[in-house]
Amino acid sequence: LEERVREALAEVARLVGEEARSQTWHPVLRDTPFGDYDVRLLYETRLEEFTSLAEDPSRLEAVRKRLQTLWAELRQKGLPPPGTYYALLHADGDRMGETLDGLQNPEAHRAFSNALAREFALKVKGIVERHGGGLVYSGGDDVLALLPLHRALACARALAERFREVMAPYGKGGVLPSLSVGLAVVHHLEPLQDALDLARRAEKKAKEDQPKRNALAVIYSPRSGSELAVRGRWDESPRLTQRLLRYADLIRLEAVPSRAAYELKELIREAGDVLSEEALVAEAMRILKRKEMKEAYREELAHWIRTKEHVERLAHELILARPFAEAMEQAGVPVESREVWDAH
Incomplete structure (x- = not known):
């Protein structure tokens, strides 16, 4: 199959020049x-971007x-064409000024900068x-990178973990440097x-929404x-990265009907300010119960909706998980079992 792809690309390349x-x-x-x-x-x-094709x-x-x-x-072999979405990551350190202010002498400042x-x-x-992915720049605590969608969440977490480990010795008095990360999921034709x-x-939202940072x-x-x-937040359990990856797997298993997320979103839009929180959560549960899905998956989703905020979060995250599911x-x-997911 790889040889067939290679032959096709070589043939196309000959036509393009x-x-x-x-x-x-x-x-x-x-080696691909x-x-x-x-x-x-x-x-x-994008073919018309090649002059030889645009003119002929x-x-x-x-x-x-x-x-x-x-x-x-x-x-026919079960392989879809290349995906059309990618991720652009922007990350920036939190509490860096406060941390620097807490260093006692020039030697400590140098050690911090070197680390x-x-x-x-x-x-x-x-x-x-x-x-x-491909790194655009990395300067101190500032990062910009292009990433394939199926690896973007894992990369965001790996960067945040590395930053936390390196900065851990410099946290004083409850002020611990952390990394806020923004991911933009965009179509490849979107202007850069x-x-x-x-x-x-996205990075600003990560840093400034409440509770702030990290x-x-x-x-x-x-x-x-x-x-x-x-x-x-990175200290949530389960983390946003975990939730999105789990929802992506459920989507790939066709375990969650695509309409469920949109009906939950519509519920929030129409009744979020009318129903009490208890009534809203109950109605969200009824929406899930009406959907054709295995009881275990229904219970898993229901476990994560205890408040109005949770209902809205579930709706948005299920919708946003779809491009990740398609990329994966x-x-x-491979699709992970719930047991493997729990072990992350």
């Missing part, structure tokens, strides 16, 4: 059929047909690339400046439809 060759190289593509080529070749919507409609049509044949062949630079900033590139603005807004915020900007944002399915990530 020199423009088809990749101008950048990423270690995650090493995609390593030598501009990945825009994989998307019909017959050649453009030939490339389109070859790609369509390839994707049809892959679908931040050598033990965190210089390690970020490796962490990002181990999760299939818009994606960057979204990632910065958090992850994810903002999803679908190609059509309204923006959706969720947030969770496309990447062939």
